[in-house]
Amino acid sequence: MKLLKKIFVNIIIAVWFAIAFFSTICLLSYNDFGTTVLGKNTLLIIDNDELEPRYKEGDLLVVKRASDSKINVEDEVFYFNSAMNTKTLVFLGKVQNKQNVGKSDVTYTIDNEKVSSEYVIGDVSNVKTYNKLGTVLGALTSKWGFLFFILFPMLFAIIYEVMMIIEQSKKEEK
Numbered sequence: 001m002k003l004l005k006k007i008f009v010n011i012i013i014a015v016w017f018a019i020a021f022f023s024t025i026c027l028l029s030y031n032d033f034g035t036t037v038l039g040k041n042t043l044l045i046i047d048n049d050e051l052e053p054r055y056k057e058g059d060l061l062v063v064k065r066a067s068d069s070k071i072n073v074e075d076e077v078f079y080f081n082s083a084m085n086t087k088t089l090v091f092l093g094k095v096q097n098k099q100n101v102g103k104s105d106v107t108y109t110i111d112n113e114k115v116s117s118e119y120v121i122g123d124v125s126n127v128k129t130y131n132k133l134g135t136v137l138g139a140l141t142s143k144w145g146f147l148f149f150i151l152f153p154m155l156f157a158i159i160y161e162v163m164m165i166i167e168q169s170k171k172e173e174k
Contacts, residue, residue: 041063062127076095076123078090
């Protein structure tokens, strides 16, 4: 019975550690818009119903960044609002025009708004949707969620280990 309990506790600790590690990586990988970017993939958490019925509130979208040469007129793309004067920072729109500016930059016209290629996240053909995982990731990467789900358990584990060391040293003295 003790062996089974030890195995169960170790599994719980391993799962918690994996979640803590992933949450920390997500937080450390935030861009200027507060969105996690891991290599060419951007993790978008749908926290409202503006993109329904295609994407529902609570969904996690993994958007893979396509090169500018693969994004064409009439493609639907996710992009950041460069003005940042609205609550919604990520928009979904259709590319109406594509214009090369210099050697490395492209400017898109998306829904009658000029958008630099650095603000384009990716097109909808490169999206993987995970239902309800956005709610979980949003909770884990929020300030309070990280505090309660990651930091407090870590603090309790450290305190528990220190107490066990003190208890063991007292037993050895006797």
